[in-house]
Amino acid sequence: MENTSSASSHILDLFRLDGKVALITGSASGLGAGIAGALAQAGATVAVHGNRRAATDTASTIGGTAHAFRADLGSTEGAEDLFSQVKAQFGKVDILINNAGTIHRAAAEEVALADWQQVLQVNLTSLFQLSQLAARDMIGRSAPGKIVNIASLLSFQGGIRVPAYAASKGGVAQLTKALANEWAPKHIQVNAIAPGYFATTNTEALQADETRNRQILERIPAGRWGQPQDLAGAALFLSSRASDYVTGTVLTVDGGWMGR
Incomplete structure (x- = not known):
């Protein structure tokens, strides 16, 4: 009879990230901080990043070899x-989580070009730049590299009063597939996670709006807003050896929103 304990240990080992260096952008708080903490618990050395809000508190909370970095992804440099x-600092990057993002809410006819360009730079262009840099670093290694992009429900839907955000997140989904096609033969898996409605600072206005909050919860089969820890398992899976045959996918973590 098969030793189920041994089999269990073996499959769980696929989720270990010992010896890996993971860079998580936009991880000073919210979803990014939750992902960074999960990857660190799985054994990774994590590079946490912030800009207007420093990631030092996140790095301190995680402890170990976690280190905070600061850079403005709204700049082309x-x-x-x-x-x-x-x-x-670490000599390599094995896992890149492109989580940093920004949003600008305004009627489409009133969006200034500078605001449009800023959202596209942070949400899409810097994501491509970092993915390109990471791929150059990963190509040629024997162990697979992992790139995980944070997409959105607006990778599938248009939204209202967020045209630049919707365009950027639609681009994230398509770029994920394009990079996966090119880099799979080079042992780099590129995937994306599309979070649903999560309780973060980006959604505070929606949570505070009684009508919109009710409408959102009525549409979510799970009946609640997501919490940062709800994204942790998906991020760990796509960052680990457990997903070595998964690439070019956009995984929704939305409490059932897209199935409604």
Whole structure:
């Protein structure tokens, strides 16, 4: 008879990240901080990143070899600045979680070009820049590299009063597939997670709006807002050897929203 304890230990080992260096952008708080903590618990050395809000508190909470970095991904030079800092500190990047993002809410006819460009730079262009830098670092290694992009329900839906955000997140989903096609033969898996409605600072206005909050909860089969820890398992899976044959997918973590 098979030793079920041994089989269990073996499959769980696939989720271990010992010896791996993970860079998680936008991880000073919220979903990014939750992902960083989960990857650290699985054994990874984590590089946490912030800009307007420093990631030092997150790094301190995680402890161990966690280290905080600061860079402005709203600048065209920010991605290279951040990646260079992490490389100088840790020597490599095995896992890249592109979580940093911004949103601008306004009627489409009133969106200024500068605001449009800023959202696209942070949400899509810097993501491509970091993915490119990471891939160059990963190509040629024997162990697979992992890139996980944070997409959105607005990768599938249009939303209201957030045209730049919707465009950028639609781009994230398509870019994920394009990079996966090119880099799978080079042992790099590229996937995305599309979170549903999560209780973070980005959604405070929606949570505070009694009508919108009720409408959102009525649409979510799970009947609640997501919490950062709800994203941790998906992020760990896509960052680990357990997902070595998964690439080019956009995984929804939304309490059932897209199935409604």
